[in-house]
Amino acid sequence: MLKDKVAVITGASRGIGAEIARTFAKYGAKVVINYNGSKEKAEEVVAQIKAAGGEAIAIGKNVADFEEAKELMDEAVNAFGRLDILVNNAGITKDTLLMGMKEEDFDKVIDVNLKGTFNGMKHASKIMMKQRSGRIINMSSVVGVQGNAGQVNYAASKAGIIGMTKSLAKEIAARNVTVNAIAPGFIQTEMTDVLSDAVKEQILSTIPLKKMGETKDIAECAAFLASDHAGYITGQVINVNGGMI
Ligand code: NAP
Secondary structure, X not given: OOOOOEEEEOOOOOHHHHHXXXXXXXXXXXXXXXXXXXXXXXXXXXXXXXXXXXXXXXXXXXXXXXXXXHHHHHHHHHHHOOOOEEEEOOOOOOOOOHHHOOHXXXXXXXXXXXXXXXXXXXXXXXXXXXXXXXXXXXXXOHHHHHOOOOOHHHHHHHHHHHHHHHHHHHHHHHHOEEEEEEEEOOEOOHHHHOOOHHHHHHHHOOOOOOOOEOHHHHHHHHHHHHOHHHOOOOOOEEEEOOOOO
C-alpha cells in the first residue's frame, strides 16, 4: 500500500507514533522515526522495523524549533531521496484547570503541538509542492473537537491543528498534496496511562464502543490517508474514537 514511499513521523519513539512507523513500514514505506528525548526507544522502533525486513532511521529533533524541524525534513530527503508523507504526531499535555494553569503550561503545549505542526507543514510542504505530490497527516484529538475540563491549553492546540489542516489543504490541493487530520479518542498509551482509574472509568462511560482505542486503530487510519486510496480526500478530520461524537 505504501511501497517505496518515504515517510517522516514525528514523535515516533513510542505510543501512537511508533505504531504508525511500524505500520507504514509493514506496508512498504521507508520511515524516519523522529524523537525528542527518547533516543533508545526510537532506536528500538528502528530495530523492530529492520528485524521485520523494513527500512528505517531515527532522527532526534525538537519539532517546536523551526530550524530543527527543517533539519528533520532535509535529513530525511538526504537519507531516502524524497519525502512523500509527513505525520505531525508529536504532542504533549500539561493538564490542569485554567485557574491553576501557568502561562508556561499554555505556551509549552502550544509550542510543541501547534507550532510543531506548523513547522512540520511549513518545511515538508515546500518539498512536496516541488515534487507535485505528498500527504500531510496531522494528529488532532477528540479534545480539540469537543473540549475537555483541565485541557484548555491542549484543546486550543488540537482545535488549532484542525483549522491549519483545513486551510493548508485549500492552499496546496492544486499541487497534488493532501492535508488531513485524525482526531483520536482515548487511546491506550503513556499519555493516557497517567490518568487515574476513576477518570478512565468516567471516560469509558462516554464511549459507545465501551473500550479505549489501541494504537493500531490510529495507525491503520493514517496508513489509509497516506495511501493512493485516499487521493481524493483532503481538508478532512477523521474521528477515530469509538463513537464519541
Ligand atoms: P506519547 O506516548 O506521550 O508520545 C509522545 C511522542 O511525542 C513521543 O514520541 C515524544 O518523543 C514525542 N515528542 C514530544 N515532544 C516532542 C518534541 N518537542 N519534538 C519531537 N517529538 C516530541 O503520546 P501518544 O499518546 O502516542 O500521542 C501521540 C499524538 O496523538 C499526540 O499528538 C497526542 O496529542 C495525540 N492524541 C493522543 C491520544 C491518546 O489517547 N493517547 C488521544 C488523542 C490525540 P520523546 O519521548 O522522544 O520526547
